[in-house]
Amino acid sequence: MADPMRIRAQAADGKATVRVLMAHEMETGLRKDSSGNKIPAWFIQDVTVAHNGATVMTAQWGPSVAKNPFMQLAVKGAKAGDKITISWVDNKGDKRTDEATVS
Amino acid sequence: MQTRREMLAHSATVAGLLAAAGLLPQAAQAAWNEAAFSAKTLADVVKAMGGSAPAASADVSINGPDIAENGAVVPVGAATTLAGAKRLMLLVEKNPSALAAVFDLTDSVEPNINTRVKMGQSSNVYAVAMMADGKVLFAQKEIKVTLGGCGG
Numbered sequence: 001m002a003d004p005m006r007i008r009a010q011a012a013d014g015k016a017t018v019r020v021l022m023a024h025e026m027e028t029g030l031r032k033d034s035s036g037n038k039i040p041a042w043f044i045q046d047v048t049v050a051h052n053g054a055t056v057m058t059a060q061w062g063p064s065v066a067k068n069p070f071m072q073l074a075v076k077g078a079k080a081g082d083k084i085t086i087s088w089v090d091n092k093g094d095k096r097t098d099e100a101t102v103s
Numbered sequence: 104m105q106t107r108r109e110m111l112a113h114s115a116t117v118a119g120l121l122a123a124a125g126l127l128p129q130a131a132q133a134a135w136n137e138a139a140f141s142a143k144t145l146a147d148v149v150k151a152m153g154g155s156a157p158a159a160s161a162d163v164s165i166n167g168p169d170i171a172e173n174g175a176v177v178p179v180g181a182a183t184t185l186a187g188a189k190r191l192m193l194l195v196e197k198n199p200s201a202l203a204a205v206f207d208l209t210d211s212v213e214p215n216i217n218t219r220v221k222m223g224q225s226s227n228v229y230a231v232a233m234m235a236d237g238k239v240l241f242a243q244k245e246i247k248v249t250l251g252g253c254g255g
Contacts, residue, residue, distance in 0.1 A: 064203035
C-alpha cells in the first residue's frame with residue numbers, strides 16, 4: 001500500500017476547489033539505473049474523484065505525469081462538510097483511496 | 104431536491120454515456136487507452152480517443168510557464184470556457200508518448216484542471232477539449248525546458 005494522498009478541499013462560491021498530492025514514483029520505463037538496466041514503468045493509470053459517493057471525474061494518466069502527482073479541480077455544488085473521495089490504480093494494480101472533508 | 108425517479112433516470116443516462124465511452128469504473132483498468140497513450144502526435148491521439156479532427160480554438164486555454172527550469176515537474180493546466188466539455192486532455196508533443204493525461208468530466212466539475220507533467224525537452228504543449236457535440240478543440244503553448252525530465 002502506498003503512502004496516503006494529501007487532499008485539501010475548500011468551499012467557496014458554490015464550488016469546492018480540490019487539490020490532491022499523491023505519493024507515487026511515476027516511473028516512465030525509460031530511465032536506466034546505475035548499472036544500465038531499464039527501470040520498469042510504474043505509474044498511476046486511473047484516477048477517480050467522487051463527491052459524496054458519486055463519481056464526478058475520472059482520469060487516465062500516462063507516464064508523463066510528474067512524480068508525486070498534483071491535481072487541482074473544482075467540484076460544483078460541493079459545500080463544507082461534504083466528502084471528497086479520490087482513488088487511483090497504477091499499472092501494477094496497486095491502489096489507494098483517500099477521503100477528505102470539504103472545509 | 105431530486106425525486107428518486109429523476110435520480111434513476113439520470114443515473115441510467117450517465118451509466119449509458121460512460122458505457123458508451125468504455126469508461127465504467129469497474130472496467131477502468133481495462134479501459135486504459137493504450138493506443139492513445141502510445142500515439143505520437145496530436146492527430147493520432149485524438150483519433151485513438153475517437154474524436155474528429157482537432158481545431159484550434161480561443162475558447163480553450165492552456166496554463167503553464169514560458170520557461171520551465173525543471174522538466175521533471177512542469178505545472179500545466181487545461182481549461183475551457185465553453186459548456187459541454189466532456190473530456191480534457193494534456194499532450195506534450197515531444198515526449199516519447201505525447202499524451203500525458205485524460206480527464207473525463209461530468210457536469211459536476213468545472214472544465215478547468217491543473218496538474219504537473221514531465222517534459223523531456225522544450226516542446227509544444229496542447230490542451231485539448233472534446234465537447235459533447237463531437238467537436239475537438241485545442242490550444243497550444245510552447246514551453247521551454249532547461250533541464251529535461253525524461254531519460255537519464
